[in-house]
Amino acid sequence: MRCDTPRVAGAIRRSAASLLAACLVVAASGACGPGGPVQASVRDAEISEAPWEAAFDASEYTEMVAGRVFRPAETVKVSAAPTATPSPDLRVAPYPGAKIEVFTARPDGRGPLVPVVTGTADADGRFVLGPVPPLVNGFRAQMDGMLGALISRGLRVGGAVNLAPSEERRCGLRATREIRGRVLGRDGRPAAGAHLTVEDLGFFADLTTAPDGSFSVRGPEDPVVVTLSDPAWDVVRATVPADTGLVTAAPIELRSTATDPLAGTVLTAADSRPVEGATVLWMDDPSIRTRSGPDGRYRLPVPRMGRIAAFGAGLAWKSYEVLRAGEHEIRLRPAVGVRGRVVDADGRPVASARIMGVSTAREGGRERVLGPLTAADGTFDFSWMPSTPRGAEHASFVMAWHRRLGASAAAAVPVWGADADRAAPPPAVQLKLWGNRDIECVVRDHAGAVVPGARIAAEWTGDHLDPDDPGGFSVLGVPLRFDAKTDATGSARMVGAPRDRPVTVIVSLWGLDVRREVPAGPASVKIDVPIPAGKSLAGHVVDRNGSPVAGGGHVTARLLDTPGVELLRSVPIGADGRFQFDELPDGEYALVAEAEGFDLRGGGGSRAGRDDAVLRVEKSFRLSVRIRFDGAPDDAALLPVTIAAEDRDEPSLPPKRLTLPAGPDGRVVPVGTYHPGTWIVNADAGDWRGRAEVVHPEDGGDATVDVRLERTLRFRALVEDDDGSPLSGVPIVVTPIAQGSTVTTAGGASQRVSGWTGDGGVVDLAGLRPGLWEARLMPKDRVPLVQRIQVPMEGKLTLRLAPHGELEVRVRSADKQGAPGAIVSLIDGAGADVYAWGPDGSQLSSRFRTGADGVVRMRGVPVGRIRCEVALGATRLPSQTVAVEPRKTAVLSFGE
Numbered sequence: 001m002r003c004d005t006p007r008v009a010g011a012i013r014r015s016a017a018s019l020l021a022a023c024l025v026v027a028a029s030g031a032c033g034p035g036g037p038v039q040a041s042v043r044d045a046e047i048s049e050a051p052w053e054a055a056f057d058a059s060e061y062t063e064m065v066a067g068r069v070f071r072p073a074e075t076v077k078v079s080a081a082p083t084a085t086p087s088p089d090l091r092v093a094p095y096p097g098a099k100i101e102v103f104t105a106r107p108d109g110r111g112p113l114v115p116v117v118t119g120t121a122d123a124d125g126r127f128v129l130g131p132v133p134p135l136v137n138g139f140r141a142q143m144d145g146m147l148g149a150l151i152s153r154g155l156r157v158g159g160a161v162n163l164a165p166s167e168e169r170r171c172g173l174r175a176t177r178e179i180r181g182r183v184l185g186r187d188g189r190p191a192a193g194a195h196l197t198v199e200d201l202g203f204f205a206d207l208t209t210a211p212d213g214s215f216s217v218r219g220p221e222d223p224v225v226v227t228l229s230d231p232a233w234d235v236v237r238a239t240v241p242a243d244t245g246l247v248t249a250a251p252i253e254l255r256s257t258a259t260d261p262l263a264g265t266v267l268t269a270a271d272s273r274p275v276e277g278a279t280v281l282w283m284d285d286p287s288i289r290t291r292s293g294p295d296g297r298y299r300l301p302v303p304r305m306g307r308i309a310a311f312g313a314g315l316a317w318k319s320y321e322v323l324r325a326g327e328h329e330i331r332l333r334p335a336v337g338v339r340g341r342v343v344d345a346d347g348r349p350v351a352s353a354r355i356m357g358v359s360t361a362r363e364g365g366r367e368r369v370l371g372p373l374t375a376a377d378g379t380f381d382f383s384w385m386p387s388t389p390r391g392a393e394h395a396s397f398v399m400a401w402h403r404r405l406g407a408s409a410a411a412a413v414p415v416w417g418a419d420a421d422r423a424a425p426p427p428a429v430q431l432k433l434w435g436n437r438d439i440e441c442v443v444r445d446h447a448g449a450v451v452p453g454a455r456i457a458a459e460w461t462g463d464h465l466d467p468d469d470p471g472g473f474s475v476l477g478v479p480l481r482f483d484a485k486t487d488a489t490g491s492a493r494m495v496g497a498p499r500d501r502p503v504t505v506i507v508s509l510w511g512l513d514v515r516r517e518v519p520a521g522p523a524s525v526k527i528d529v530p531i532p533a534g535k536s537l538a539g540h541v542v543d544r545n546g547s548p549v550a551g552g553g554h555v556t557a558r559l560l561d562t563p564g565v566e567l568l569r570s571v572p573i574g575a576d577g578r579f580q581f582d583e584l585p586d587g588e589y590a591l592v593a594e595a596e597g598f599d600l601r602g603g604g605g606s607r608a609g610r611d612d613a614v615l616r617v618e619k620s621f622r623l624s625v626r627i628r629f630d631g632a633p634d635d636a637a638l639l640p641v642t643i644a645a646e647d648r649d650e651p652s653l654p655p656k657r658l659t660l661p662a663g664p665d666g667r668v669v670p671v672g673t674y675h676p677g678t679w680i681v682n683a684d685a686g687d688w689r690g691r692a693e694v695v696h697p698e699d700g701g702d703a704t705v706d707v708r709l710e711r712t713l714r715f716r717a718l719v720e721d722d723d724g725s726p727l728s729g730v731p732i733v734v735t736p737i738a739q740g741s742t743v744t745t746a747g748g749a750s751q752r753v754s755g756w757t758g759d760g761g762v763v764d765l766a767g768l769r770p771g772l773w774e775a776r777l778m779p780k781d782r783v784p785l786v787q788r789i790q791v792p793m794e795g796k797l798t799l800r801l802a803p804h805g806e807l808e809v810r811v812r813s814a815d816k817q818g819a820p821g822a823i824v825s826l827i828d829g830a831g832a833d834v835y836a837w838g839p840d841g842s843q844l845s846s847r848f849r850t851g852a853d854g855v856v857r858m859r860g861v862p863v864g865r866i867r868c869e870v871a872l873g874a875t876r877l878p879s880q881t882v883a884v885e886p887r888k889t890a891v892l893s894f895g896e
Helices: 008-017 419-423 634-638
Strands: 063-077 088-094 099-104 114-120 126-132 137-142 150-153 160-162 170-172 174-185 195-200 203-208 214-220 224-228 236-240 252-256 262-268 279-282 285-291 297-300 307-312 315-321 328-332 338-344 354-360 366-373 379-382 397-402 428-433 436-444 455-459 481-485 491-498 503-509 512-518 524-530 535-542 553-559 565-572 578-584 588-595 602-607 613-616 621-629 641-647 656-660 668-674 677-685 688-696 702-711 713-720 731-736 753-756 762-768 771-777 785-791 798-800 804-811 823-827 847-849 855-862 864-872 875-884 889-894
Touching: 063 099, 063 137, 099 126, 114 126, 137 170, 174 224, 174 236, 195 214, 203 214, 224 252, 236 252, 279 297, 285 297, 307 328, 315 328, 315 366, 338 354, 354 379, 366 379, 397 428, 436 455, 436 503, 455 491, 481 491, 503 524, 512 524, 535 553, 535 588, 535 602, 553 578, 565 578, 588 613, 602 613, 621 641, 621 677, 621 688, 641 668, 656 668, 677 702, 713 771, 713 785, 731 762, 753 762, 785 798, 804 823, 804 864, 804 875, 823 855, 847 855, 855 864, 864 889, 875 889
Parallel strands: 063 170, 150 160, 174 252, 262 328, 338 428, 436 524, 535 613, 621 702, 713 798, 804 889
Antiparallel strands: 063 088, 063 126, 099 114, 099 137, 137 150, 174 214, 195 203, 195 224, 224 236, 262 297, 279 285, 279 307, 307 315, 338 379, 354 366, 354 397, 436 491, 455 481, 455 503, 503 512, 512 565, 535 578, 553 565, 553 588, 588 602, 621 668, 641 656, 641 677, 677 688, 688 702, 713 762, 731 753, 731 771, 771 785, 804 855, 823 847, 823 864, 864 875
């Protein structure tokens, strides 16, 4: 089969495949009876879509779609206007005469796509067409031999490229190529009539294979993904590489295995009786559904992926992940139904409001299920309400929604429980739709003049839909934001904001965002948003030597710590390195400079009204190291070397690390780019260590530093507990002890060496030079060990920890209750602090605080006589002395 263009019908079918995947449910009809199959069904009309859920009416077509059609030529960086943020722009060739089709879809953005209006681009490739619905629309341009993207706002269909409301709508036409291939079974036989999709960003095609398994479609020259998504076959994907013009992508071959339709049985959870007439659907495309037969059996022509669900009247909705193999056994429990009434803000019944249930899925997360529509008197009976799984943290809840009247608050329903609970009549709830309101916004500058062309956004949270999802979500086209632009009178009207919650109005102008909070309540609101009076902010961009940067680049200013006002604006750097912002609100600003020819940005801060900001940009330098082994044996050149470069001016920053492969002695190896300054380069090659300093104060250039590695000594020891058992996982730090002035390690710098004891309590550290060192061990819940060692060592060294015990101190107040927060201090016989580990074992201390019960327990207390002092607020209790014995717990009581 051959398909010359991506078909809109294909996009429609694909959009239906994801239509309200976790919430749209449909059912059948019947009644329940004892014995034999359980009959479960409801009328299709009760859950069919109301007209306002499926389509806009004429009054909602209020926006004109403006855009431009072009062919991209090259991407360039353009200088920013004084009030614009610089960004990559496209040098383009306009396409006059391109045919423009404008589409809309359902209010939730799902298909089917409906062509609304067509037109033609002018000589500059521009067009203005409409009116269309403001939040859900899109357009596509077409010319002979060219391929256009589907540019949209709010469309949720295959191939739609969604633009933010503030972005200009531009459609780039691309050259096309033929994409060909063939689908075969594992046995090599052609797969005739198999369904495939071909897509990339802005392109989508939906097609089926010819009798010989072949397919062909006109697509973009960019890489595309071909997916075999036919229910009769295992899903297979392949990428067709880009067509460069020099090399044409070859036809692809997809091989797959035929599958059987998904099948299984619907049973009651309590007694395993078959359920007749239950609705079973594929949640990826709820239009693919069936009903279970008298034996509870069902078959669904869907691939082995996604989720399926089943439900019936009085039997709760339940969903499952599709099994990769075998049959599905779906077990339905009786539902805790919900009945009630939906009313508006004045208490009048609302007909045709949609009822929705939200529950916790078995695998976690939320499932949202469409229930019935309300009757003319506003009543509803939701008998297949999803139940909450046992152990779920939150109960299920139900809510009502109407696009013209908004959403109700959520009403919780009981968690599934005992038979008595299920036998009770369904709980009755009243759901109130507060309705929507209009918000009119007038924007004025600081002098009171109206400001046309300002972008306006009204946004709110959707937490009334799901308490666990405070950011909100969009179900059935429930919007959480509206956008508009002020007209020639400086005003903009947004229709459909909720009445029952605050709305944030954001005015965006000249890179400035001004926020106003509109409280809940009024049915119609008009607000004035004044743009604050501005000040200038200026300064210079200089290089590392203080010389002005000669243009080419920009400075960005971001307003700090000003509630209700946000600003991010950029201006170009002048030929003399000067920059200036005008009309900035008062406040402190973070400034960032980016200049051409300088790869390191300059940062700083200033306040509106000042002109003395100086931002320094720099060029990084390229660093290489010359590796030399001092007196190396023949095999030293075979060692890989790890380089760690530390910024001496910023020692808290982690060093830059990389490992150089083994190579000959004296080799020069590039190790990356670094900002100007002083760097300490450490080299580690096992027992070989080196250290060097490189100073590079200039912008850019190259630097090479000699790093001479010397063979160092190793420190090996066995670490034992006080009872002679080896201790693994104990941290150890070995530090050089000054003799005369300083002690240096390999490479000419003083440093300490650290590590951990391994299996069997053995520690092995490299990097030491001859001399006196101090080894310090800090085992948790043990007495620390500090011991001097001479390097090199003779014989085997064993480090054994001192004996330790525990001490428990109990403090009571005057009323004989446990005293929390009392300070307990430990002192030895000479009056020095005694250090031990506290209850949480996080650090050593000589002072501890009692817990809520007035008790504190200390571990790793040195053996011997310990004096304990207690301070209870401003009161010091008489001290006590106790003998701590090895591996025993001593107890002291105060205030008893």
